[in-house]
Amino acid sequence: MKLRLYRTMSLIRQFETAASRLMASGELAGFLHLSIGQEAVAAGVCDALDRDDYLTTTHRGHGHCLAKGANVRQMMAELFARAGGYCGGRSGSMHVADPALGILGANAIVGAGVPIALGGAFSAQVLGDARIAVTFFGEGAVAEGVVHESFNIAALSKLPIVFVCENNGYAEMTPVETHLRAASVTEYARPHRMPAESVDGNDVLAVRDAARRAVERARAGEGPTLLECRTYRWHGHFEGDAQGYRNAEEVDQWRTRDPLLVLRAHLDGTGDQLDAIDRACADEVADAIAWARVQPDASPDSLTAHVYRSKEVVA
Numbered sequence: 267m268k269l270r271l272y273r274t275m276s277l278i279r280q281f282e283t284a285a286s287r288l289m290a291s292g293e294l295a296g297f298l299h300l301s302i303g304q305e306a307v308a309a310g311v312c313d314a315l316d317r318d319d320y321l322t323t324t325h326r327g328h329g330h331c332l333a334k335g336a337n338v339r340q341m342m343a344e345l346f347a348r349a350g351g352y353c354g355g356r357s358g359s360m361h362v363a364d365p366a367l368g369i370l371g372a373n374a375i376v377g378a379g380v381p382i383a384l385g386g387a388f389s390a391q392v393l394g395d396a397r398i399a400v401t402f403f404g405e406g407a408v409a410e411g412v413v414h415e416s417f418n419i420a421a422l423s424k425l426p427i428v429f430v431c432e433n434n435g436y437a438e439m440t441p442v443e444t445h446l447r448a449a450s451v452t453e454y455a456r457p458h459r460m461p462a463e464s465v466d467g468n469d470v471l472a473v474r475d476a477a478r479r480a481v482e483r484a485r486a487g488e489g490p491t492l493l494e495c496r497t498y499r500w501h502g503h504f505e506g507d508a509q510g511y512r513n514a515e516e517v518d519q520w521r522t523r524d525p526l527l528v529l530r531a532h533l534d535g536t537g538d539q540l541d542a543i544d545r546a547c548a549d550e551v552a553d554a555i556a557w558a559r560v561q562p563d564a565s566p567d568s569l570t571a572h573v574y575r576s577k578e579v580v581a
């Protein structure tokens with residue numbers, strides 16, 4: 267299990283490091299928000315999920331999708347805006363979806379993925395299937411009303427959902443201390459009588475244990491849990507961000523708590539195996555880039571496909 271968690275984190279690290287390089291060289295267009303440094307949250311939470319559980323994520327969601335099992339080639343092709351990408355090259359980095367894996371979508375509107383996951387949890391409850399929903403959001407989303415409305419509905423209806431706040435200390439350029447009064451996001455669970463936990467988001471084992479507890483509660487019909495994972499992003503808010511709002515010492519300090527190194531410390535004596543995993547993940551990402559590069563561009567003719575659906579009623 268620990269090696270599996272390491273592999274997931276290594277894959278995310280390699281994928282996003284490559285994406286950063288591709289953006290810097292001008293091969294990728296648009297905005298790119300990376301989660302390098304936060305890999306333990308994606309790996310730990312998704313390890314506690316089943317394949318068809320629902321998931322929504324944010325503008326910083328590559329890691330969550332990969333940890334849920336997304337196809338690396340299709341993820342990369344989507345960043346390249348190719349027709350072979352997850353959404354035919356239309357979504358780019360910020361709106362990847364894969365219904366077959368329960369991934370109901372990444373979402374560039376802060377907080378907007380939360381009620382979508384709520385809908386997934388509601389449908390699971392109504393249909394009586396065993397699925398649960400997980401929604402990732404940043405601490406910046408906690409200032410959005412829709413997040414609190416979702417907490418309220420989930421708690422009242424005991425919906426099978428886990429709210430995962432990935433607290434990386436900044437909402438764009440704004441430090442959390444200046445946009446939230448509470449010392450911990452978990453305080454917002456209290457009025458809803460919703461269980462909450464705050465964990466070290468750079469320790470994948472701690473994240474996984476807390477996620478398992480929350481997932482078990484959801485599956486047992488005991489309702490929602492709020493999980494705060496305290497972590498840090500190494501890169502700017504987006505690639506190219508000048509980062510005038512923080513200093514290099516702060517970033518360096520968090521780099522010493524690299525989630526991959528934290529797990530390596532738990533896996534004493536397996537260095538060679540872990541190095542081999544890193545190499546295999548690098549190869550997988552290199553293969554995905556080579557594949558994406560030769561896919562056709564998304565056709566402008568298909569621009570409005572899937573945007574509007576008329577008449578057809580879903581029973």
Ligand SMILES: Cc1ncc(C[n+]2csc(CCOP(=O)(O)OP(=O)(O)O)c2C)c(N)n1
Nearest residue numbers: 326374375376404405406407434436437438
């Ligand atoms: C409703 C809405 N308001 C503002 C923005 C602009 N915006 C994009 S990302 C972001 C900050 C998000 O911070 P957080 O939720 O903590 O996520 P992080 O970027 O740290 O992962 C903001 C304000 C937006 N996309 N949507």
